[in-house]
Amino acid sequence: MAVLNEEQEMLRDMARDWATNESPVAEFRKVRAAGEPQAYNTGAYATMAEMGWAGVIIPEAQGGSDFGFMSAGLVVEELGKTLTASPLVATTIAASAIILGGSDEQKAKWLSKLASGETVATLAVDEGAHHDPSAIEASVSGGKLSGKKAFVHEAHGADLFVVAAKDGLYLVEKGDGVSLTTRKLTDQRSHADVSFDGAAAEKLEGGGDTLLDDVLDRARVLAAAEMLGMAQQVFDTTLDYLKQRVQFNQVLATFQSLQHRMADLFADLAQMRSAVEAGLQAVDGGFGVARAATVAKAEANRVLHVISNQGIQLHGGIGMTDEYDIGFYVKRARVLEASWGSTSYLKDRFAKLGSY
Amino acid sequence: MATQLEPDVHADEEAFRTEVQQFLATHFTDELKGSANALAGVDGPTDETPAQTKWREAVGERGWGTPTWPKEYGGGGLTKAQAKIVDQEFAKAGAYNPIGGMGVMMFGPTLLEYGNEKQKQEHIPPICRGEIRWCQGYSEPNAGSDLANLQTFAEDKGDHYIVNGQKTWTSGGQWADKCFAIVRTDKSDKHRGISFMLLDMEAPGVEVRPITMISGTSPFCETFFTDVKVPKENLVGEEGQGWTIGKRLLQHERTNISGGGRLASMMGQSLGDIAKKYGDTDAQGELADKVLRDRIADFEIRWNSFLLTARRAVEESKAQGGVSEISSVLKKLGTKLSQERSELLIEIRGLQGLGWEGDEFTKGELDAVRGWLFGKATTIYGGSTEIQNNIIAKRVLGMLDHQ
Ligand SMILES: Cc1cc2nc3c(=O)[nH]c(=O)nc-3n(C[C@H](O)[C@H](O)[C@H](O)COP(=O)(O)OP(=O)(O)OC[C@H]3O[C@@H](n4cnc5c(N)ncnc54)[C@H](O)[C@@H]3O)c2cc1C
Numbered sequence: 001m002a003v004l005n006e007e008q009e010m011l012r013d014m015a016r017d018w019a020t021n022e023s024p025v026a027e028f029r030k031v032r033a034a035g036e037p038q039a040y041n042t043g044a045y046a047t048m049a050e051m052g053w054a055g056v057i058i059p060e061a062q063g064g065s066d067f068g069f070m071s072a073g074l075v076v077e078e079l080g081k082t083l084t085a086s087p088l089v090a091t092t093i094a095a096s097a098i099i100l101g102g103s104d105e106q107k108a109k110w111l112s113k114l115a116s117g118e119t120v121a122t123l124a125v126d127e128g129a130h131h132d133p134s135a136i137e138a139s140v141s142g143g144k145l146s147g148k149k150a151f152v153h154e155a156h157g158a159d160l161f162v163v164a165a166k167d168g169l170y171l172v173e174k175g176d177g178v179s180l181t182t183r184k185l186t187d188q189r190s191h192a193d194v195s196f197d198g199a200a201a202e203k204l205e206g207g208g209d210t211l212l213d214d215v216l217d218r219a220r221v222l223a224a225a226e227m228l229g230m231a232q233q234v235f236d237t238t239l240d241y242l243k244q245r246v247q248f249n250q251v252l253a254t255f256q257s258l259q260h261r262m263a264d265l266f267a268d269l270a271q272m273r274s275a276v277e278a279g280l281q282a283v284d285g286g287f288g289v290a291r292a293a294t295v296a297k298a299e300a301n302r303v304l305h306v307i308s309n310q311g312i313q314l315h316g317g318i319g320m321t322d323e324y325d326i327g328f329y330v331k332r333a334r335v336l337e338a339s340w341g342s343t344s345y346l347k348d349r350f351a352k353l354g355s356y
Numbered sequence: 357m358a359t360q361l362e363p364d365v366h367a368d369e370e371a372f373r374t375e376v377q378q379f380l381a382t383h384f385t386d387e388l389k390g391s392a393n394a395l396a397g398v399d400g401p402t403d404e405t406p407a408q409t410k411w412r413e414a415v416g417e418r419g420w421g422t423p424t425w426p427k428e429y430g431g432g433g434l435t436k437a438q439a440k441i442v443d444q445e446f447a448k449a450g451a452y453n454p455i456g457g458m459g460v461m462m463f464g465p466t467l468l469e470y471g472n473e474k475q476k477q478e479h480i481p482p483i484c485r486g487e488i489r490w491c492q493g494y495s496e497p498n499a500g501s502d503l504a505n506l507q508t509f510a511e512d513k514g515d516h517y518i519v520n521g522q523k524t525w526t527s528g529g530q531w532a533d534k535c536f537a538i539v540r541t542d543k544s545d546k547h548r549g550i551s552f553m554l555l556d557m558e559a560p561g562v563e564v565r566p567i568t569m570i571s572g573t574s575p576f577c578e579t580f581f582t583d584v585k586v587p588k589e590n591l592v593g594e595e596g597q598g599w600t601i602g603k604r605l606l607q608h609e610r611t612n613i614s615g616g617g618r619l620a621s622m623m624g625q626s627l628g629d630i631a632k633k634y635g636d637t638d639a640q641g642e643l644a645d646k647v648l649r650d651r652i653a654d655f656e657i658r659w660n661s662f663l664l665t666a667r668r669a670v671e672e673s674k675a676q677g678g679v680s681e682i683s684s685v686l687k688k689l690g691t692k693l694s695q696e697r698s699e700l701l702i703e704i705r706g707l708q709g710l711g712w713e714g715d716e717f718t719k720g721e722l723d724a725v726r727g728w729l730f731g732k733a734t735t736i737y738g739g740s741t742e743i744q745n746n747i748i749a750k751r752v753l754g755m756l757d758h759q
Contacts, residue, residue, distance in 0.1 A: 129706030130635065151707040184712045186725055191707070193716070247502035257742060309695070312570075312732045316500050316740065317525045320569050320733050327570030327729070338707050344647040 002277040008071050014051065015078035023084045025325045031085045032188045038156035039190040040085040048088055049117020058095055062111035069218065073225035073280040080229025083328055085189055087120045089222050090154035094121030096218045097162045097169055101204030101211045106171065110160065121160035123219060124149035124194055131341045133212060138165045138196065145170055145201035148193060155180055155192035163196065164212055170201035187332040217293035219340045221279040224300035227336050228276045231304045234311035234329050235269055241315055265310060268303045275299035291353050298346040301337045308333040372438050376445040383414040384451040393456045401531050402489065412454035416485030421455020422464065430481030459483035459490040462608040463536050470593045470601045493523045493537030493555065493579060501743050504546050504599060508581060510539040510553065519584040529564040529577035532557050538602040541595050550598035554590040571729035609738045610683035614690025627652045631704045655700055662689050681752050684744040691734040698728035
């Protein structure tokens with residue numbers, strides 16, 4: 001665990017308390033049962049925003065706390081543990097795009113609304129089922145954006161889309177020329193294909209040539225933070241289960257083969273945590289971000305993949321039931337694994353960043 | 357002598373092949389193409405179209421769904437060579453075997469080995485005709501991997517037993533007609549106190565409660581027995597012999613879960629070909645994503661080796677007469693590989709491979725997602741991977757229990 005300052009510790013503890021007490025997995029079950037396309041509890045999101053979580057990376061001048069990505073990651077990790085459904089991550093990513101690339105006017109217009117939770121925003125980059133920022137076709141002419149974005153996270157609740165077009169990132173408000181087709185994925189969260197047909201678009205002029213990459217790296221580290229929370233939770237739950245389940249007149253935790261398995265997973269989890277925290281810190285420090293973000297998400301993909309499968313395996317039959325929470329993690333895990341870079345994509349990117 | 361006989365054997369086989377071909381031409385009508393055996397899975401009711409019913413009856417009457425089982429009990433009575441011909445000709449015609457389920461895969465072979473004459477006469481023919489669905493009453497809330505810890509109790513009442521207790525994870529319990537179960541008849545001995553008996557799922561006192569799985573379906577149940585009357589003739593083998601019989605049945609189950617045959621056909625399509633449909637190719641027509649290409653090749657190499665291992669093991673154990681400890685090796689390997697394949701398939705398809713519902717996904721894509729989740733169970737049921745490892749270490753390698 002990274003060494004945290006006092007503010008960060010407070011933020012984390014608050015997030016942990018709230019997630020545990022107010023937003024346990026039972027709350028996600030309610031969201032799932034409600035079957036609304038936006039797939040989150042608006043009241044819960046309003047509370048999160050009130051606690052300042054939507055503004056963690058937003059400058060104080062615009063109503064945020066400017067605590068940075070490490071702090072945002074701490075909150076997201078805690079929410080990942082209980083699978084809290086909200087557009088917090090999507091909105092934070094979108095906010096980072098505006099902070100990096102927005103004009104003063106754009107910042108003034110949007111950031112305080114994002115920080116207060118009044119506006120929900122999301123990032124729309126990929127146009128197919130695979131993350132591939134090199135294959136963007138969406139384009140803008142005369143301030144009108146046209147193109148299709150696939151599997152956009154939290155699209156249903158979004159008022160504002162940060163859209164990657166051929167020549168840069170644009171802000172598009174929900175409304176004329178924006179239409180959604182729901183894509184119900186196994187994690188039962190909000191995903192949609194969004195089609196832009198001559199929608200009014202405003203360019204993010206700042207941020208230089210690397211703006212899209214920089215925003216994607218932020219998306220990767222925040223996704224990785226959510227995955228870290230999930231992995232930690234699956235690990236803890238599984239360990240507790242092994243300590244209480246009796247078979248052959250012994251608790252399962254006494255079997256050496258399972259002890260070694262848990263030791264392996266524990267070591268993996270330690271690596272995942274270091275990678276994810278380093279990714280978040282790299283963003284805050286502004287140094288070696290691309291590499292750190294790639295390592296963070298690649299390790300998150302690898303470790304959560306193994307832990308989510310082992311979580312089910314080690315629970316035995318009960319792990320296969322919908323009534324038990326563990327299966328939810330494997331479903332959300334694969335969606336996050338495929339978002340902002342699959343394992344294959346990230347391995348290739350890592351090699352390219354190292355010029356080999 | 358051998359040279360004398362060979363041409364005749366060959367001629368016989370050719371005649372038999374023609375017979376199978378004629379049978380298929382008459383009975384496997386075009387409308388059946390592409391459909392599958394409703395009995396094979398345990399994840400849904402046996403809804404058959406009238407054409408499917410006719411096909412099942414035709415195959416059942418010949419006993420060709422259980423080709424090597426003895427004719428006197430409704431099996432095909434075929435030699436291995438003939439059974440292979442049936443297999444080949446069915447495959448060529450795109451015909452599925454309409455006879456299946458737990459009765460065929462595990463209960464039938466076990467009853468043939470341990471049942472008495474009357475039991476075989478009564479229970480095997482309906483299995484061969486695909487008329488009866490069996491479920492497996494093994495697991496209980498506190499008897500999973502430690503199966504012998506089961507507590508469901510059958511009290512001896514002279515000419516019958518009265519059974520009380522709870523089973524869990526009973527696959528297909530809500531659609532089954534009958535249940536082969538292991539129950540306790542003696543509380544003083546963990547292993548020798550177990551008996552193998554056959555229960556009627558319609559009998560008073562049997563109650564099933566379906567449980568929803570992570571794949572969204574409810575194919576397995578909690579099954580409760582309250583004062584269920586079981587006639588003594590439904591005891592298979594001797595009282596107290598249930599652990600031995602029950603374990604033999606598990607060997608059949610393991611061989612079937614991983615046997616290569618079924619999985620091989622399921623896994624027929626090359627992941628490389630699928631990946632080409634979902635991703636870009638380069639000028640050479642190879643997958644543009646070289647990392648993924650490497651991972652697919654790595655998987656398929658191991659998958660091929662597994663199929664070879666399965667084939668060799670099955671041949672060897674047949675030569676030695678029946679299932680063997682090697683079923684543990686096959687189960688461990690086959691189930692892991694099939695899970696890896698589902699995971700790779702999802703990655704190949706990207707988010708398009710993670711659909712839960714909706715017209716924007718093909719049926720194949722949606723089925724694959726549910727199958728990926730359901731497949732997580734294959735390393736748990738039929739003796740988990742960990743239990744297979746224990747069996748291999750102790751029984752095959754002779755390593756001792758650690759003290
Ligand atoms: C989809 C599905 C269908 C099923 N269908 C049926 C059915 O039709 N009929 C039926 O009777 N049962 C059925 N089962 C039950 C199945 O056989 C049990 O789930 C299985 O035996 C494991 O038992 P358990 O669930 O109690 O897990 P547990 O025994 O509690 O095991 C939990 C974990 O601990 C591990 N473990 C346990 N003991 C050891 C050990 N000594 N050393 C190392 N690791 C160990 C296990 O491998 C597992 O990973 C089904 C299960 C599933 C998931």
